[in-house]
Amino acid sequence: MSGFPWSAFALNLAWAAGAALAVMLVTFALAVRAGVHRIVDIAWGIGFTAVAAVTFAASAGYGDPARRVLVTVLTAVWGLRLAAHIARRARGHGEDPRYEAMLAKAPGDRNLYALRMVYLLQGALVWLVSLPVQAAQYVPGPPSFLAWVGGAVWAVGLCFEAIGDAQLARFKADPANRGRIMDRGLWSWTRHPNYFGDFCVWWGLFLLACDAPEAAVVSVVSPLVMSLLLVRGSGKRLLERHMSDRPGYAEYVARTSGFFPRPPRR
Numbered sequence: 001m002s003g004f005p006w007s008a009f010a011l012n013l014a015w016a017a018g019a020a021l022a023v024m025l026v027t028f029a030l031a032v033r034a035g036v037h038r039i040v041d042i043a044w045g046i047g048f049t050a051v052a053a054v055t056f057a058a059s060a061g062y063g064d065p066a067r068r069v070l071v072t073v074l075t076a077v078w079g080l081r082l083a084a085h086i087a088r089r090a091r092g093h094g095e096d097p098r099y100e101a102m103l104a105k106a107p108g109d110r111n112l113y114a115l116r117m118v119y120l121l122q123g124a125l126v127w128l129v130s131l132p133v134q135a136a137q138y139v140p141g142p143p144s145f146l147a148w149v150g151g152a153v154w155a156v157g158l159c160f161e162a163i164g165d166a167q168l169a170r171f172k173a174d175p176a177n178r179g180r181i182m183d184r185g186l187w188s189w190t191r192h193p194n195y196f197g198d199f200c201v202w203w204g205l206f207l208l209a210c211d212a213p214e215a216a217v218v219s220v221v222s223p224l225v226m227s228l229l230l231v232r233g234s235g236k237r238l239l240e241r242h243m244s245d246r247p248g249y250a251e252y253v254a255r256t257s258g259f260f261p262r263p264p265r266r
Helices: 006-034 035-060 064-090 097-104 110-130 132-138 145-173 192-208 213-219 221-232 236-243 249-255
Strands: none
Touching: 006 035, 006 110, 006 132, 035 097, 035 110, 035 132, 064 132, 064 145, 064 192, 097 110, 097 249, 110 132, 110 221, 132 213, 132 221, 145 192, 145 221, 192 221, 221 236
């Protein structure tokens, strides 16, 4: 394996960890002041954007300029859109029930427990999941056809996330839909268009790193971890457990794909 600047990339891993940690510590300070820890969800997308920006600066003179710009822009567009969406959704609401339930069981100081179990954990996940974003910026040579396929997969993912989020927001804004199941638009093709979109975004960013075997090997853990989180972790499984007792949900599950989009069953 030649051509991949391992020593520079290793140093970048430290810079990226520092960027993710800084975002989470600043967010923690703001959350303690506001008395609401749900704002950490906003920091998730911002953390990836910070890592991409720091890596872009650190990789100057190493990776291909076009690929560096491409992966940085794609990550920032995804991360900042997600942060803005979560911020709008949280406006006017108190603490997230997930964090309230977790902090109610905190042994000792609630804020320090949140720092350990939420902020530092999410910072570590940002660093781990962003490995393709970091590695791709050190790949020599212009983007290949595979890299542009990755960009297309990313675009499909962003569209599913953004359109799905907008459709759900409009649905919830109508008082007539209170207590009803969202089963229209993309939500009739998959019960989780936003999670499927996330899945595509991170496999797409991974493909941008695959022009160098070294970068692919070191970063494949990212889309695998993200896929596991979305399907088996805090994503799909947790949400469906919360939704399972709603009227009409069993029928919705019977006719609608659980993850990968397909036409609804009749």
